[in-house]
Amino acid sequence: MTPWRTLARTVLARPAAAPVPPVDRETASSLAGRLEAGAQTPLGRSLAVLHIDAGSCGGCEVELRSLRRAVYDLERFGVCFVASPRHADVLLATGPVTRNLVEALELAHAAMPDPKLVVALGDCAVDGGVFKGSYAIAGGVGTTLPVDLLISGCPPAPERILAGLRALLEANARSRPGISSR
Amino acid sequence: MSRYCSDDRWVMTAVDATYWQQATRAIAAGDATLLSLWGEPGRIHMAVFDNAIVVISLDCPNGLYPSVGASHPPAIRLERAARDLFGLDPVGLPDARPWLDHGANPTAYPFLPVEGESLHQIPVGPVHAGVIEPGHFRFTADGETVVRLEQRLGYVHKGIDRLMHGATVARAARLAGRTSGDSTVAYALAFVSAVEMALGIAPPPRAVWLRGVMAELERVANHLGDFGAICNDAAFTIMLAHCGMLREGVLRCAAECFGHRLMMDCVVPGGVAADLAGDAPIRTLIDAIRARFPALVDLYDKTASLQDRTVGTGRVSAELARQFAAGGIVGRASGRDFDARRSIPYPPYDQLHFEVPVLHEGDVNARVWIRIKEIEQSLSMLEQMLNALPTGDIRVACEPHRSAEGVAMTEAFRGDVLVWLRIDEAGHIDRCHMRDASWFQWPLLEAAIEGNIVADFPLCNKSFNCSYSGHDL
Ligand code: SF4
Numbered sequence: 336m337t338p339w340r341t342l343a344r345t346v347l348a349r350p351a352a353a354p355v356p357p358v359d360r361e362t363a364s365s366l367a368g369r370l371e372a373g374a375q376t377p378l379g380r381s382l383a384v385l386h387i388d389a390g391s392c393g394g395c396e397v398e399l400r401s402l403r404r405a406v407y408d409l410e411r412f413g414v415c416f417v418a419s420p421r422h423a424d425v426l427l428a429t430g431p432v433t434r435n436l437v438e439a440l441e442l443a444h445a446a447m448p449d450p451k452l453v454v455a456l457g458d459c460a461v462d463g464g465v466f467k468g469s470y471a472i473a474g475g476v477g478t479t480l481p482v483d484l485l486i487s488g489c490p491p492a493p494e495r496i497l498a499g500l501r502a503l504l505e506a507n508a509r510s511r512p513g514i515s516s517r
Numbered sequence: 518m519s520r521y522c523s524d525d526r527w528v529m530t531a532v533d534a535t536y537w538q539q540a541t542r543a544i545a546a547g548d549a550t551l552l553s554l555w556g557e558p559g560r561i562h563m564a565v566f567d568n569a570i571v572v573i574s575l576d577c578p579n580g581l582y583p584s585v586g587a588s589h590p591p592a593i594r595l596e597r598a599a600r601d602l603f604g605l606d607p608v609g610l611p612d613a614r615p616w617l618d619h620g621a622n623p624t625a626y627p628f629l630p631v632e633g634e635s636l637h638q639i640p641v642g643p644v645h646a647g648v649i650e651p652g653h654f655r656f657t658a659d660g661e662t663v664v665r666l667e668q669r670l671g672y673v674h675k676g677i678d679r680l681m682h683g684a685t686v687a688r689a690a691r692l693a694g695r696t697s698g699d700s701t702v703a704y705a706l707a708f709v710s711a712v713e714m715a716l717g718i719a720p721p722p723r724a725v726w727l728r729g730v731m732a733e734l735e736r737v738a739n740h741l742g743d744f745g746a747i748c749n750d751a752a753f754t755i756m757l758a759h760c761g762m763l764r765e766g767v768l769r770c771a772a773e774c775f776g777h778r779l780m781m782d783c784v785v786p787g788g789v790a791a792d793l794a795g796d797a798p799i800r801t802l803i804d805a806i807r808a809r810f811p812a813l814v815d816l817y818d819k820t821a822s823l824q825d826r827t828v829g830t831g832r833v834s835a836e837l838a839r840q841f842a843a844g845g846i847v848g849r850a851s852g853r854d855f856d857a858r859r860s861i862p863y864p865p866y867d868q869l870h871f872e873v874p875v876l877h878e879g880d881v882n883a884r885v886w887i888r889i890k891e892i893e894q895s896l897s898m899l900e901q902m903l904n905a906l907p908t909g910d911i912r913v914a915c916e917p918h919r920s921a922e923g924v925a926m927t928e929a930f931r932g933d934v935l936v937w938l939r940i941d942e943a944g945h946i947d948r949c950h951m952r953d954a955s956w957f958q959w960p961l962l963e964a965a966i967e968g969n970i971v972a973d974f975p976l977c978n979k980s981f982n983c984s985y986s987g988h989d990l
Contacts, residue, residue, distance in 0.1 A: 338815060338816040338819045338820060340812075341759075341812045341813065341815070341816045342755065342816070345755055345758070345759070351758075351762055386647075386648045387644055387651075388645075388649070388650050388651050388673065388985075389651075390672070390673045390674075390675055390986075391650070391673065391698070391986065392695040392696065392697060392698035392986045393650055393697055393698040393699050393984065393985070393986045393987075394695065394698025394699065394701065394779055394781065395698070396648050396649065396650065396698075396699075397698060397699050397779060398778070399648045400648050400742070401761075401764075401765060401768065403648070404757070404758070404761030404762070404764075404765060405758050405761055405762050406761070406762060406765045416647075416648060418646030418647070419646070420644070430673065431675065433672065433673055433674055433675055434619075434674075435619040435623060435671055435672045435673070435674055436643065436651060436672050436673070438623055438624075439623075439643050439644055439651070439672070442644075443644050465691055465692060465695050466675045466676070466677075466680065466692075466695075468680070469675055469676035469677075469679065469680050470676050470679060471674050471675050471676030471679075472675055472676070489695075489781065490698065490779070492772075492778060
């Protein structure tokens with residue numbers, strides 16, 4: 336087969352992105368409540384996410400990468416990954432927070448402009464997971480930063496991560512009605 | 518030298534300092550291959566490949582032992598790590614800096630001095646721009662050309678050695694499967710094989726073959742991901758999109774067949790956790806990949822702008838690959854004909870027909886082609902296994918109640934994983950050492966980038982795709 340045919344087929348094919356169920360109301364409401372209680376200024380209808388591996392086994396990254404590929408196509412919801420803390424609204428951290436990364440995690444968070452949110456992704460980020468009790472870890476993202484959303488799983492499946500991030504998006508928009516109605 | 522455990526593939530012996538030094542000389546001369554070096558309180562161990570795997574152990578009551586790294590550089594990082602973790606001092610080690618232990622002030626690490634006119638340095642990491650693991654790269658560049666790369670690793674050190682100490686075999690297997698998450702099957706397999714060898718337990722034939730099926734699914738998924746990601750780093754994103762869809766197919770198939778997308782905790786001591794209900798999803802998957810993959814390979818091969826980036830970039834010499842005993846893709850793309858599945862055959866591979874692709878160019882392109890060829894081999898192996906899958910039980914009891922030692926090696930997608938362990942009288946893990954292929958690949962990345970432009974680093978790095986977590990433990 337000639338290469339241009341592969342290219343042409345790609346252009347003409349229907350998108351591979353899978354349809355998704357509506358956002359989980361309950362999670363969105365509780366998140367919206369949190370955002371309001373924290374007097375967070377809403378960020379609008381899209382979120383720029385900075386991923387930080389704070390000691391993960393690499394498994395959570397496998398699924399985060401799946402999320403960015405064609406089938407889940409995270410960007411269609413307005414959630415995109417950015418390269419620098421300066422561009423980020425959300426810090427999404429994986430791993431049990433190793434002692435060797437505490438400082439880097441704190442510095443990255445401090446470098447983000449306000450308002451900012453923190454997501455702890457995966458059992459390790461929730462409470463240290465399978466590495467709980469080790470001398471080498473702080474034990475979950477909450478030990479180091481104020482966490483807004485926990486997404487459990489080892490690793491959480493892409494659908495689950497997607498549901499969490501969409502709830503965050505929804506809650507964020509809802510806490511400023513003028514924006515969500517647009 | 519007293520031999521206390523052996524079969525035809527493994528030998529484990531306690532030695533004295535004289536023998537230790539003899540072994541070091543043999544390794545440095547290239548007569549034997551260093552597979553790993555690790556410690557425990559008061560004792561240092563070294564695994565050597567010399568037709569069989571030989572594990573030699575040296576007591577060091579005063580905490581000192583003759584350095585292997587002094588005459589064989591691939592041992593340097595391992596010795597620095599063993600000193601950080603167990604306080605064992607290698608006498609004569611040329612690099613006295615800590616490695617995994619970043620201490621109270623992580624930014625105070627003394628990088629190697631660089632001197633020269635018009636040189637500048639670029640520090641990168643541990644917070645990176647993409648969804649990758651953390652490490653620090655210190656580039657010294659002359660204009661656009663990299664004259665030296667120095668890595669600093671250890672950021673994701675989680676204390677796995679210590680967590681293993683005293684763990685039940687079941688918990689230890691879960692930990693082993695989370696040493697490097699993308700290779701969870703290969704790690705769990707190496708771990709349980711070492712346990713089973715130590716205890717003389719034979720898992721049922723069906724379990725052995727199902728483990729093989731899982732291991733090859735894992736390899737296909739990772740190779741597909743790497744193929745797409747390497748092309749993406751050469752700004753050819755369409756390959757990432759296509760490979761991403763094929764890869765998603767593999768993960769979904771794994772979830773359908775074994776209950777977990779990455780197959781975590783599916784390989785367990787004594788067998789496998791869940792039986793394969795029917796092989797239809799895997800056969801469909803094989804057909805789907807065979808139908809779509811060749812066109813992608815063709816596209817890779819015929820796109821001049823892509824070839825322009827990968828051919829001749831990031832070369833690793835055959836001599837370095839040999840000296841460092843670089844496993845996996847990195848070694849086989851630089852002429853090192855070693856694959857644990859064939860070189861130290863373990864079931865079910867001893868009953869399968871497959872080729873081990875070896876290339877000699879040692880560049881990014883060669884590492885891409887090794888992956889392409891291995892995907893084809895893995896699909897064929899999967900078919901062979903499905904066609905001859907034994908029936909029967911999938912698990913036998915595995916409850917250790919005596920002390921024993923075991924060692925095993927499996928071939929993960931990025932290279933060989935070595936596991937050595939000792940079980941105590943109570944049946945718990947006393948010590949467990951796991952050595953990722955990345956230990957011997959990371960240093961070669963430093964060599965590969967020399968003389969290349971800074972902008973080609975992501976490409977070189979992705980073509981290696983070393984593990985941080987598997988290395989940092
Ligand atoms: S939650 Fe699981 S997959 Fe994620 S980093 Fe921890 S051990 Fe790995």
